[in-house]
């Protein structure tokens with residue numbers, strides 16, 4: 001049996017603070033909680049536009065439909081190819097399919113869920129219309145490079161910033177590098193309204209196509225006033241919360257040191273001299289190459305029983321879907337390694353105290369060591 005774990009104090013998510021209480025109190029007063037139209041969506045549109053420095057923020061009902069809107073706004077047509085990494089959010093793949101396009105999967109770099117940009121250049125054909133790039137699990141994709149390769153070949157970049165709202169690359173916000181950026185306000189995300197999403201763009205034509213697509217005399221993909229209202233105080237606190245998460249992440253990385261649980265985030269880039277600051281919806285770690293799927297699951301369960309919210313990462317898209325559904329560039333070996341070995345830690349941990357973060361690091365190491373033997377798992 002692993003050593004009994006200390007009781008961890010990890011904040012519940014979402015955080016109901018005074019600012020959120022105030023929003024609800026105000027909505028009860030003025031009735032905006034139940035109206036189709038009111039001030040909150042408009043205020044959020046302006047706040048998101050200003051925060052990101054983009055001309056248009058289009059609110060919608062999820063990050064998933066935000067990606068769909070981005071594809072439709074290009075517009076893609078049936079038979080086009082859309083490139084994405086084989087390790088990515090599963091709905092991005094489905095969105096490519098529902099728009100009638102063919103997903104083209106490229107590998108990631110070794111050990112990090114970041115697309116391999118050499119393969120990106122290689123994957124582009126006459127049929128390529130767009131690339132979807134996602135900043136995943138605390139990693140930031142080198143967007144200037146992506147955009148340079150894409151622009152040379154006339155390919156549109158959809159930048160999925162659902163996991164990293166507020167992160168900066170070279171001083172600019174994630175989600176503002178691509179032709180369109182995408183945010184999610186899902187219930188577990190860093191900005192949450194339970195559900196919801198937004199598309200960011202400074203391309204007036206794409207913004208107009210999205211409006212035409214969603215406006216059917218009624219908004220077909222709406223975000224409600226109540227959702228918009230509760231996002232506003234969270235946006236105001238995003239930078240300060242991201243700063244705490246980044247600090248705790250460094251502390252956790254230090255505790256884990258060169259243990260078997262290896263940080264799978266490009267932290268040098270993320271907080272180095274380039275004015276890059278990652279955000280963490282999930283933090284990623286890579287288990288040793290020898291780990292089996294069963295052992296990874298058992299370790300995650302054991303750690304969760306110890307109070308640490310870790311889970312296996314995404315399944316590789318090339319592992320989930322029939323080969324007839326996509327075209328692959330190369331053998332996708334690195335993405336397969338991530339599929340087999342990656343685990344993610346949920347972000348509320350990174351808003352706990354330094355002491356709790358140290359305990360989390362120790363629990364992870366103890367539970368992983370104990371999971372070598374079958375009886376080591378409680």
Ligand SMILES: *Cc1c(COP(=O)(O)O)cnc(C)c1O
Pocket residue numbers: 062063064065089091134136160162163184185186196197
């Ligand atoms: C959460 C997420 C989305 C969209 O999520 P919704 O639940 O549809 O809002 C898209 N991409 C990534 C990478 C995500 O993590």
